[in-house]
Amino acid sequence: MKIYTYLFYGFYSILQKTDYRDISAFGACVWMTIFSITYIIGVISKTKFQVLESISSWAYILILFIPMMIFNYFVFLRDKKYEELLSKYFNEESSFQKSLRITLTVLFAVGAVLTLIKF
Amino acid sequence: MVMIGLDLDTCDTRAPAEELVKVESFYFKVLGPPGSALQGYVDTYTFERTTQNQSNVGIDWLQLGNDFAFYGGIEFGFILDQSVDIALREGRGRYEGPKEFLRKQTNLKSISKFTKGISLGFTALSVGVSFAEFAASDQSGADYARLVGAGVIIGTNFIPYVGPLISTSLAIGDATGQFESFYDGFDNALYRSMFFNSLLSGGRSTVGPFKQ
Numbered sequence: 001m002k003i004y005t006y007l008f009y010g011f012y013s014i015l016q017k018t019d020y021r022d023i024s025a026f027g028a029c030v031w032m033t034i035f036s037i038t039y040i041i042g043v044i045s046k047t048k049f050q051v052l053e054s055i056s057s058w059a060y061i062l063i064l065f066i067p068m069m070i071f072n073y074f075v076f077l078r079d080k081k082y083e084e085l086l087s088k089y090f091n092e093e094s095s096f097q098k099s100l101r102i103t104l105t106v107l108f109a110v111g112a113v114l115t116l117i118k119f
Numbered sequence: 120m121v122m123i124g125l126d127l128d129t130c131d132t133r134a135p136a137e138e139l140v141k142v143e144s145f146y147f148k149v150l151g152p153p154g155s156a157l158q159g160y161v162d163t164y165t166f167e168r169t170t171q172n173q174s175n176v177g178i179d180w181l182q183l184g185n186d187f188a189f190y191g192g193i194e195f196g197f198i199l200d201q202s203v204d205i206a207l208r209e210g211r212g213r214y215e216g217p218k219e220f221l222r223k224q225t226n227l228k229s230i231s232k233f234t235k236g237i238s239l240g241f242t243a244l245s246v247g248v249s250f251a252e253f254a255a256s257d258q259s260g261a262d263y264a265r266l267v268g269a270g271v272i273i274g275t276n277f278i279p280y281v282g283p284l285i286s287t288s289l290a291i292g293d294a295t296g297q298f299e300s301f302y303d304g305f306d307n308a309l310y311r312s313m314f315f316n317s318l319l320s321g322g323r324s325t326v327g328p329f330k331q
Binding site: 019020022023026027034037041042050051052057058060061064065112113116117 | 200201228232235236239240243244246247248250251252253254255258
């Protein structure tokens with residue numbers, strides 16, 4: 001759970017520096033969801049089970065996206081639980097830890113794309 | 120030498136502007152030594168249509184509508200949000216009328232946050248769809264180019280102020296098929312090497328007779 005919150009905090013802090021700063025918690029949840037399901041898509045695409053031959057790509061994404069987004073909503077967004085979690089785990093951070101967090105978050109996103117290409 | 124003659128009278132050549140053309144039937148004759156000519160009819164045959172010099176490429180209106188909805192929504196969210204930000208900062212556009220709830224500028228801000236949230240959701244979903252389609256493709260050079268193209272179009276959204284305009288312009292160009300020949304070219308190894316060569320050298324040739 002701490003690792004999951006760690007990645008959430010990484011996306012949250014990146015979005016704080018963009019135009020999405022006022023909805024950065026929601027944005028972090030959305031990007032966490034998309035990159036998480038990208039790993040799932042990458043694994044499924046390497047199996048013999050070809051999902052996209054039977055359903056459209058939008059339906060495929062929505063089937064994966066909606067349950068994961070609901071899960072993230074209950075973990076982070078409901079009643080602003082993310083504030084409690086962030087203060088619990090990451091109360092004081094050095095500059096090295098901050099840069100490490102952002103690096104690991106970017107690697108998580110890049111790794112999701114690499115899973116699609118090479119697995 | 121093998122020659123195949125097409126009997127055009129029996130061919131259905133009224134095919135739409137698609138990649139593959141289906142011919143209902145044609146007559147063929149293979150010429151060889153005297154007395155050994157092979158001839159007959161083939162019922163159905165499908166071949167790839169030559170798209171060179173084809174000028175009547177139609178616009179995919181459904182795709183264009185989809186792209187307008189998605190990327191227009193993204194642009195609308197950003198523009199509304201930034202307009203509200205500027206209005207709040209400059210003190211302009213404040214409602215001074217009798218309705219109490221409209222005087223609270225946070226209402227406007229909450230609307231802009233809502234639209235921006237929707238636009239972010241659609242952006243992320245379109246990223247997911249691009250990833251899924253890439254995973255299902257045969258991952259040729261053109262598929263990689265389309266993936267990078269989608270990434271660039273979505274990534275330009277994050278440029279402050281002018282990003283949505285650039286992104287929407289690129290998306291409309293992509294939806295109307297302006298970049299298709301560019302993407303398809305990446306299936307060719309020579310095209311790829313020339314593209315990356317010119318990209319990395321700033322347009323100058325680094326190899327060959329035109330080396331500078």
